Amino acid sequence: MASTAAGDGSRPGVEGRRPHDPRVVGDAPARLRADAAHNRRALLDAASATFAEEGMDASIARIAARAGIGKGTVFRHFATKQHLVVAIFCDRLDRLADLGAELSTAPDPAAALSEFMTVGVEQQASDRSFCQAATGDTRNDPAVRAASVRLAEVAETLTARARDAGSIRADVTGQDVVLLLGAACQAAAPVAATAPELWRRYLALIFDGLRPQAAHPLPHPAPTRTQLADEAAAAGSAG
Amino acid sequence: MASTAAGDGSRPGVEGRRPHDPRVVGDAPARLRADAAHNRRALLDAASATFAEEGMDASIARIAARAGIGKGTVFRHFATKQHLVVAIFCDRLDRLADLGAELSTAPDPAAALSEFMTVGVEQQASDRSFCQAATGDTRNDPAVRAASVRLAEVAETLTARARDAGSIRADVTGQDVVLLLGAACQAAAPVAATAPELWRRYLALIFDGLRPQAAHPLPHPAPTRTQLADEAAAAGSAG
DNA sequence: AGAGAAGCGGACCGCGCGGTCAGGTTATGA
DNA sequence: TCATAACCTGACCGCGCGGTCCGCTTCTCT
Incomplete structure (x- = not known):
C-alpha cells in the first residue's frame, strides 16, 4: 500500500554532511539510483503500514526490518524520524x-x-x-x-x-x-x-x-x- | 486539582514483596500513615495535572519532582506507571x-x-x-x-x-x-x-x-x- | 571493463525511561 | 520516652530508543 510518490524527506535548512546526501534536493541532480529508489519505496510502504498498525510510537528499527533494509538506510533517506x-x-x-x-x-x-x-x-x-x-x-x-x-x-x-x-x-x-x-x-x-x-x-x-x-x-x-x-x-x- | 479520593493503586494479583506493602489492600489494615497519605495525595494531584498537560508520555521522574517526593515513593504507592x-x-x-x-x-x-x-x-x-x-x-x-x-x-x-x-x-x-x-x-x-x-x-x-x-x-x-x-x-x- | 560515486548495513553511542533496593528517617502506640 | 514498623530517598540497573559512522557493496557512466 501507499506506493505513490510520497514526500521528499528533505528540509531546506538541512545541509548534507557527506558527499551528495540524497536528502538535499538543492539544484543538484536529486536523481536516485535504481536500488535506492526501490529501497525508498519499500521503506515508505513499511512505515505507512507499521505506523497505521502500531501508531507513531513504532520504532525505526522495526520499520527498517519490515522493509528489509538496514536502520542506517532509513536515516539516509530521512534525516529524522519526524x-x-x-x-x-x-x-x-x-x-x-x-x-x-x-x-x-x-x-x-x-x-x-x-x-x-x-x-x-x-x-x-x-x-x-x-x-x-x-x-x-x-x-x-x-x-x-x-x-x-x-x-x-x-x-x-x-x-x-x-x-x-x-x-x-x-x-x-x-x-x-x-x-x-x-x-x-x-x-x-x-x-x-x-x-x-x-x-x-x-x-x-x-x-x-x-x-x-x-x-x-x-x-x-x-x-x-x-x-x-x-x-x-x-x-x-x-x- | 483532583483532590478527591482517587483509586487505590492496587491489583488483587499483586503480592507485596516487602513487609506491609501499602499497595496491597487485602484484608489488612490498609491504613495509611499521616505523612504517607499526604504524599499520596500530592502525588495524585501532580500526576493528574502533569498528565493533563503533557499526555501520558509524561515521565514518572517529572511527576515525582512536581509532587515534591522521590521517585521511589511513587512506586511505593503504585506498583507500575500503568x-x-x-x-x-x-x-x-x-x-x-x-x-x-x-x-x-x-x-x-x-x-x-x-x-x-x-x-x-x-x-x-x-x-x-x-x-x-x-x-x-x-x-x-x-x-x-x-x-x-x-x-x-x-x-x-x-x-x-x-x-x-x-x-x-x-x-x-x-x-x-x-x-x-x-x-x-x-x-x-x-x-x-x-x-x-x-x-x-x-x-x-x-x-x-x-x-x-x-x-x-x-x-x-x-x-x-x-x-x-x-x-x-x-x-x-x-x- | 573499470573507476569512482552512490548507496548500504549494523555495530555503536548517549540518553531517558520504568522500575529496584539498601539504608537512613519519621510517625505511632504503648 | 522509646522500640519498631512504616515510610522515604536517590543512586542505580537494564533496556530500547533515535541517531551516527565508516568499511564495504553495488550501481552507473564512459
Missing part, C-alpha cells in the same frame, strides 16, 4: 485532497460531500497514527501545514456547493468538515477492535447534525482557514 | 458518572443531557491524556472497565429520559452519548491552543445530530453496553 512521519502524513492528506478535488465537480453536491467524509474517516479509522499526528507536533511542520491548507480549501469547495444546494446548513465551513472527520473516527476508536465499521454510525450522526433541519445556533465561531498556521505560531511562542 | 494512570483515569470517569447521577433527576431531561455532555467534553478538552487513555491499553484494565460500565449506565439513564421526553431521536443510546464526548473533543483538538473553547461548537453540532428533526436511518447498530469488555477480550486474544 521527517519520515511528515512525508507519510502529507501523503495521506494529499490523497484525500485529490479525492476531494475530483468530487468537487460531481453532479450531486451532498453526495459528493458525504463520499468525501466517508473516505476521510475510513482512512483515519484504519490508521492509528493519523489522529496522533493530527494532534501532535507533526502538525507544526511547514509541509504538513501546506497540505492541511490545501485540504481545507478543497473541503471548502465541497461544502460551499452542498450549502448552495441547500443540503447543508449555512453556518458550517470546510474547516468544520475536516475537523469533524477526526471526530467520527475518535468516537468509534475505543471499540474499533470489535466493531470496525462503527465509525459509519457516528459519521451518519454527525452528518445529520450538518443538515439544515437540525440547525440550532452554534455557540462558537468557526476556525479560520489559516487557523492551523496560527496554531503553530502559538505552539512555538508558548511552552 | 496503575497510576488507571487510578487517575478511573477517578475522571467516576466523577463524570457522579455528575450524571445527580443530573438524572433534573427537571428538564434535554438540558440535563446537554449539561452532562458539556461537562464531559470540557473535562477531556483540557486533558491531553484522556483521549490517549481512552484508546490505549488502559481501557483493558478491569477497574477502568468497571468505571466505564457505570458511566455508560448513567448515560443510558440520561439518554432514556431525554428520549422519552421526545428531545432526542429514538435510535441513540447512552453508549453513543459517551463515545460522542471524545468526538467533540477530538474535532477541536488540532486547534485547541488558539481556540480553546471551539469544542463547544462541535458539541453543539453533534447535539443537533441527536435531535429528532435531523434523524435519518443510521447505517450501523449501536455498540452494546458491554462492548468495552468484549473489546478487551478481543484485544487479549489478538495482539
Whole structure:
C-alpha cells in the first residue's frame, strides 16, 4: 500500500554532511539510483503500514526490518524520524485532497460531500497514527501545514456547493468538515477492535447534525482557514 | 486539582514483596500513615495535572519532582506507571458518572443531557491524556472497565429520559452519548491552543445530530453496553 | 571493463525511561 | 520516652530508543 510518490524527506535548512546526501534536493541532480529508489519505496510502504498498525510510537528499527533494509538506510533517506512521519502524513492528506478535488465537480453536491467524509474517516479509522499526528507536533511542520491548507480549501469547495444546494446548513465551513472527520473516527476508536465499521454510525450522526433541519445556533465561531498556521505560531511562542 | 479520593493503586494479583506493602489492600489494615497519605495525595494531584498537560508520555521522574517526593515513593504507592494512570483515569470517569447521577433527576431531561455532555467534553478538552487513555491499553484494565460500565449506565439513564421526553431521536443510546464526548473533543483538538473553547461548537453540532428533526436511518447498530469488555477480550486474544 | 560515486548495513553511542533496593528517617502506640 | 514498623530517598540497573559512522557493496557512466 501507499506506493505513490510520497514526500521528499528533505528540509531546506538541512545541509548534507557527506558527499551528495540524497536528502538535499538543492539544484543538484536529486536523481536516485535504481536500488535506492526501490529501497525508498519499500521503506515508505513499511512505515505507512507499521505506523497505521502500531501508531507513531513504532520504532525505526522495526520499520527498517519490515522493509528489509538496514536502520542506517532509513536515516539516509530521512534525516529524522519526524521527517519520515511528515512525508507519510502529507501523503495521506494529499490523497484525500485529490479525492476531494475530483468530487468537487460531481453532479450531486451532498453526495459528493458525504463520499468525501466517508473516505476521510475510513482512512483515519484504519490508521492509528493519523489522529496522533493530527494532534501532535507533526502538525507544526511547514509541509504538513501546506497540505492541511490545501485540504481545507478543497473541503471548502465541497461544502460551499452542498450549502448552495441547500443540503447543508449555512453556518458550517470546510474547516468544520475536516475537523469533524477526526471526530467520527475518535468516537468509534475505543471499540474499533470489535466493531470496525462503527465509525459509519457516528459519521451518519454527525452528518445529520450538518443538515439544515437540525440547525440550532452554534455557540462558537468557526476556525479560520489559516487557523492551523496560527496554531503553530502559538505552539512555538508558548511552552 | 483532583483532590478527591482517587483509586487505590492496587491489583488483587499483586503480592507485596516487602513487609506491609501499602499497595496491597487485602484484608489488612490498609491504613495509611499521616505523612504517607499526604504524599499520596500530592502525588495524585501532580500526576493528574502533569498528565493533563503533557499526555501520558509524561515521565514518572517529572511527576515525582512536581509532587515534591522521590521517585521511589511513587512506586511505593503504585506498583507500575500503568496503575497510576488507571487510578487517575478511573477517578475522571467516576466523577463524570457522579455528575450524571445527580443530573438524572433534573427537571428538564434535554438540558440535563446537554449539561452532562458539556461537562464531559470540557473535562477531556483540557486533558491531553484522556483521549490517549481512552484508546490505549488502559481501557483493558478491569477497574477502568468497571468505571466505564457505570458511566455508560448513567448515560443510558440520561439518554432514556431525554428520549422519552421526545428531545432526542429514538435510535441513540447512552453508549453513543459517551463515545460522542471524545468526538467533540477530538474535532477541536488540532486547534485547541488558539481556540480553546471551539469544542463547544462541535458539541453543539453533534447535539443537533441527536435531535429528532435531523434523524435519518443510521447505517450501523449501536455498540452494546458491554462492548468495552468484549473489546478487551478481543484485544487479549489478538495482539 | 573499470573507476569512482552512490548507496548500504549494523555495530555503536548517549540518553531517558520504568522500575529496584539498601539504608537512613519519621510517625505511632504503648 | 522509646522500640519498631512504616515510610522515604536517590543512586542505580537494564533496556530500547533515535541517531551516527565508516568499511564495504553495488550501481552507473564512459
